[in-house]
Amino acid sequence: MSSILNIFNICDKIPETTKRSIKLFHVLNGWDGPNILFVTNEDRVYGMGANKSGSLGLGHNNTIESPEQIPGLNDQNIREFMIGSNFVIALTSESKVYGWGCNGSGQLGRDRSPQFIYLKPGLIDYFAGKGVTQISCGYLHSLALTTDGRVYGWGDNTNAQLGFDNKTTDHSTPTPVEINLHKDLIVKQVYCFANSSFAVTVDGEVYSWGYNYEGECGHDISELIVNPRLINSLVNVRAVSMSQNRTYFITDEGLVYFCGQYNSNTRCYEYSKQMEPKLLETDLRFTDIHMDLSNGDQVSFTSALTGQGLYKIMETNEIFETFYDNMFDFYANVYQLTYKTVDLNDYRDWVPKERPEYALKSKQNFCLNFPKIDKSIEGYYDNCFDVLEELSGSGGFSKVFKVRHNLRSAHVVQYFNSWTDRKYLYLQTEYCAKTLQNILEEKGQVFSRDVGVAMNVVEYYMSCQIFSELLECVKYLHELSEPVVHGSLKPQNILIDVNANYGSYLKLCDTGLTGIHDMVCHKELDESTRKYLAPEVIAGKLYDHKSDIYRQQLFEIDFEKDVQPD
Secondary structure (H helix, E strand, O other), rough: OHHHHHHHHHHHOOOOOHHHOEEEEEEEEEOEEEEEEEEEOOOOOEEOOOOOOOEEEEOOOOEOOOOOOOHHHHHOEEEEEEEEEOEEEEEEOOOEEEEEEOOOOOOOOOOOOOOOEEEEEEEEEHHHHOOOEEEEEEOOEEEEOOOOOEEEEEEEEOOOOOOOOEEEEEEEEEEEEEEOOOOOOOEEOOOOOEEEEEEEEOOOOOOEEEOOOOOOOOOOOOOOOOEEEEOOOOOOEEEEEEEEEEEEEOOOOOOOEEEEEEEOOOOOOEEEEEEEEOOOOOOOEEEEEEEEOHHHHHOEEEEEEEOOOOEEEOOOOOOOOOOOOOHHHHHHHHOOOOOOOHHHHHHHHOOOOOOEEEEEEEHOOOOOOOOOOOOOOOHHHHHEEEEEEEEEEEOOOOOEEHHHHHHHOOOOOOEEEEEEEEEEEEEOOOOOOHHHHHHHHHHHHHHOOOOOOOHHHHHHHHHHHHHHHHHHHHHHHHOOOOOOOOOOOOOEEEOOOOOOOOHHHHEEOOOOOOOOOOOOOOOOOOOEEEEOOOHHHHHOOOHHHHHHHHOOOOOOOOOOOOOOOO
């Protein structure tokens, strides 16, 4: 079963003999960076990865480049890992509960720890003999469900996400407390999100509490829901998921209801509040729904499963089909994480599914910008693309092939699929809602600075950080085995990934993959593009990788006006 591990880049550092002994693993990949926790057939527990929040349970936050045993978890028969923003909870087959990582809000079930202290695994004694069956971790709090249908919570209670009003200045609750639900209720599932909590009963009723100023908890009152409250309009609920400030509910009939803040305009940002659950209009019928909170990373969509495939419900409540038919393949291939702990015994019949990054290209009529190395167009094509199949018909110059490109990095926007309709070529790509242009337009206002006035040290530092990450993105293109020069880089095609998947906020697009790019010819340039290009590009002269970082207005310098030659 080691082949299933080979999907994940981080597993490349695990020796093959060790891979073959793994029975359980969890890949977490939020702002913390990539990490993996795994258990072997000998019941040894290992961790490896960035470890920025002490999420590997080793008592520090140093990067671990090769698998290292976590002694406090060996021989405990761990069955599942649950991931919070900066902490991890583990549940064993004997219903023991362990926690490690940061503990500034008591999220490990122990007395609070100072900042930058990273705790090793510790048993939460409170749950001894209580028969914990399920745990859900939110941003800084957790809920546990026991065999008798009772619910317990611990950690941060700033927004009443533990179901009671904490009037003290210290909102942490390190000792688990029982959630005040009616004694006759039998809960079958609990859900923790950033600042709110939900419990679904065996009868399909939903109780919610916590932050509700945008309607996230499904109650028509803009305030904290201090005590668990029934959402009267919902029945037969099967599952709950939240994406940013929106909550989704799936019923036994496969219907989806939503509440909270959403973008009501598909062409621009125009946020609206839906205080009480409303039916999402679609002919699809769903069986499961999920949003990954991996290490506090709140993504802008919720994944929803049907009998036919997996879909993404966006912040506009638009529904887009993916090219996967299950949660595991989707999160593994697209986000390099597992949406839950993977027991390899459940994947004995698993078949590898390649990530479908396709483009339609005319093979003889395709080229990219490739400085430094003198390669033919055909040679470049063969090195950068894999031909998947020849399609019927032909292009304007030759046959048409379906190919998969090899630009797979956090630094460039990902292409998922393409198709033709009449004379148009449609491309489906990774969704990034904002661009660097949005930041440039807003940062002066954020820092209350007029045009022409010097930046303060904070704004200047922020600009330097953005510039540094932009250099990393361009460096990726330039250091490919067949270097790529973008040639038309500008703030409008530098996208912002608000989730910082794989640790990168910036992503480049328009890298030439969707059309012919001639490195010595830029005859038709509009002013919005021209002002960002290096002089040699505008003049139609040969240029190299240095032209990609010419001026992105991060520091508001007009090179033609403000910088004069010596």
